[in-house]
Amino acid sequence: MAALTFELQASGIAGSEARAGKIRTDHGEIITPIFMPVGTVGSVKAVTKQQLKDDVQAQIILGNTYHLYLRPGTGVLEAAGGLHRFNGWDRPILTDSGGYQVFSLAGNRKIKEEGVWFQSHIDGSRHLFSPESVMDIQRSIGADIMMAFDECPPYPSEYHYAKKSMELTHRWLDRCIQRLAETPDKYGYTQNLFPIVQGSTYKDLRDASCDYIASKNAVGNAIGGLSVGEPEDMMYEFTESCASRLPFNKPRYLMGVGTPWNILECIHRGIDLFDCVMPTRNGRNGMLFTTQGVVNIRNKKWATDFSPIDPGLPNEMSQYYNKAYLRHLFVSEELLGLQLASLQNLSFYLWLVGEARKHILGGDFVSWKNEMVQIVKQRL
C-alpha cells in the first residue's frame, strides 16, 4: 500500500492563502479543506457511523490515543484487527498522540526526557507515554495518520519554558520518526506520521519550530499549541506565520480549532485540516451552529418555532425536525436532543468546509468568507 499523498487542486487566490486539495490514503480520499469529527474513545459522541457517512458526510474522524489506550486498550484493538474493524468506520482515521490529554491531567503527570508519567483518570494506575510507546499504540490502534508525541505548553508560558519545551518536542519527534522506521505497518495499510509545530506564542520559537518540522519532509504537518486560551487575533497571527513557513505542497493541520469563524479565517491563512470537540460538546449543551448563525435551542423563543432546525443546510435531519421539537427534547432531557444537536453541528461544520472548498475552486473565497464569518457569528 502507499504513503499518504496530497494533490493541490487550487491555490493562489488574490489576497488569500486558501487552498483546495485532495489527500489520498489507503482508506480512501479526503478532499480539503476538511473538518474531522472527534471520536474520543472510537465513537463520535451520540452519532452512528451510518449518520456520520450519510448525514454528516464525514471523510475522516479523529481518535484519542490516551482514551483508546486506557479503554478498550491495545489488546482488544489488536484482537479486533484495529480500530476500523472495532468501530466499523472504514474511512481514514487520525489519532492524536495523547500528549495533550496527559498534560491536561495537572498534578497527575511528570514530564521527563524519556516521556511523561501519568495517572489514569479512570483507576489512578500509573503509565508512561514516550515517543516510542505512543508510536506503538497508534500502530495498534491502526491510525492512517499518526501524530508525533509533543508537549503542548499552556498559555501563557514563560519564554524559557516554551523554548525548552519546544526543544524537547523536537527531540521527541526524532525518536518518533526513528520508531516509526523500525516498526512495520500493523494491518497492511500505510500508517503516516505528522510532526507538530510548537513554540507557544513566541515568534522566533514558532519560526524555528516550523523550520525544524519542515526539515523532516513528512507527508503532512501540524500546528499545535494554539487555541489554548490566547487571544483570537494571536491565534490567527501564528496560524498565518506557521502555515506560510510549512511546506506548500503538504497538508497543514491546525489542531483543536475551533469555532466556525475560526475555521474560515484559518482556511484563509492556508490550513487544510481541522478538528475540534466544539460541534459535539456545544451541541450537547444546546448550542447549535447553523447556516443562519448561533442558536441557543433551550431559549423560550423557540418554543413554537416550527421552522426546520436549519433551513439552509441540505441535511435530512436538519430539515426533518423543527426547532420547537428540538427545544422540547432539550427541556425534557431526552437523549434524542443530544443526537440531533450533534448531527446538526457536525453536518454544519462539514457543509461549511465544503462550501469553502467550492469558493476556493471558484476563486471568490475571500468575499464569500468575509460575508460568511459575519453570518455564522451572529446570535439568533
Added chain:
Amino acid sequence: MAALTFELQASGIAGSEARAGKIRTDHGEIITPIFMPVGTVGSVKAVTKQQLKDDVQAQIILGNTYHLYLRPGTGVLEAAGGLHRFNGWDRPILTDSGGYQVFSLAGNRKIKEEGVWFQSHIDGSRHLFSPESVMDIQRSIGADIMMAFDECPPYPSEYHYAKKSMELTHRWLDRCIQRLAETPDKYGYTQNLFPIVQGSTYKDLRDASCDYIASKNAVGNAIGGLSVGEPEDMMYEFTESCASRLPFNKPRYLMGVGTPWNILECIHRGIDLFDCVMPTRNGRNGMLFTTQGVVNIRNKKWATDFSPIDPGLPNEMSQYYNKAYLRHLFVSEELLGLQLASLQNLSFYLWLVGEARKHILGGDFVSWKNEMVQIVKQRL
C-alpha cells in the same frame, strides 16, 4: 376520513388463539400482531424517526398523555398541528390516557368521581385529569388511537376496592364516549377510542368488565391492569380469559406487556397489539434482547467477541456493530451505546412480532412459538 378498521387475515390455528390482521387508520396500515415502541414525550428514547422507520420498522408508536400534557403542553402541540407535525412521525400514534402515570404518583394524587387531582412531577403544580379533559388532551395531541380514562388498581388489590375501581372505570368510559361524540376530530383525520378492561385479578370482575367493554362496540379494545406485579401465570390466565371474551373481529391491545416471551405467549392467547418500555429501558441498562437470547453487554465475556450484536437479526445496525464495541461503549459511558442497544432491542421486538405473524399465516405458530420462547428466554 374513516374510522379505524380491522381485517382478520388468519386465525383458527389448532391449539392457539393467535391471529394475523390488518388495521387501517388515516395515517396508514398496521399489520398485526404488532409491538408499539413507547415515545414518552414524543420521542422514542435515543432513536430518530428515520431509524424507527428504516431500522426498527415500527408501524405505530405510543405517546404518553401525562408527559405530553405537562411538556410541551397542548398549546404547543396545537400550534404545531398535532404531535405528528411536531415530532415528524407520520405513521399512526396511540396515546395512553394518562391514568396509569397519575396513579403512579403515590401520595400526590386524589381519585374522585369527577377525575383525578394530581401534582406535576416537574413543578408540583396541581391538575385535574377527568374523562372529559383526557379526551380533549388526546384530541389536541392528535392521537389516531385514544385510550379511555381508567383507574389501574395496584396488585394486589382487595376485592371490594377492585370492584369499586372497575365500576368507576366503566362510568368514566361512558363519559369518555360521550365527550368523544361531542367533539370533532382535531386535525381532519379520524381519532378512535379504545376502552380498557380492568377488574384486577378477580375472574368475575374481569368477566364483567370484558362484557361491559364489549357492549360498547368500540373499534378496538384494550386489557389494562396486568403485568403490574402479579405472577406471570396469572397474567397469562387473565389475558386468555379476557381475550376470549372481547369481540373476535376487533383488535385487542394488552397494555404494558412485556418480555419477548410474554409477547409470544400473549399472541398465542389472542392479543394483537403490545407496548412496553422494556426494550428501550433495559437497552439503556445494557440488557439486550436478541434472536439468540438475553445478553448483558457489560459482561467481561464480550470484551473480545467481535461477532455482530445480533447475527440473527436482519437489521443493519445489529450486523454492522460488534458485541465487543458495544460493550466498550457501555463501559466508557458513551451515548452511542444507549442508542445502539435501544435500536437492537426495538428492532428485535419488531422482528419477533413479524416472525410470529409469518408463522400464524403459515399455520405452524404453536410449534414455532414453543421453540422460540425457550430461545429468547435463555441468558447468553
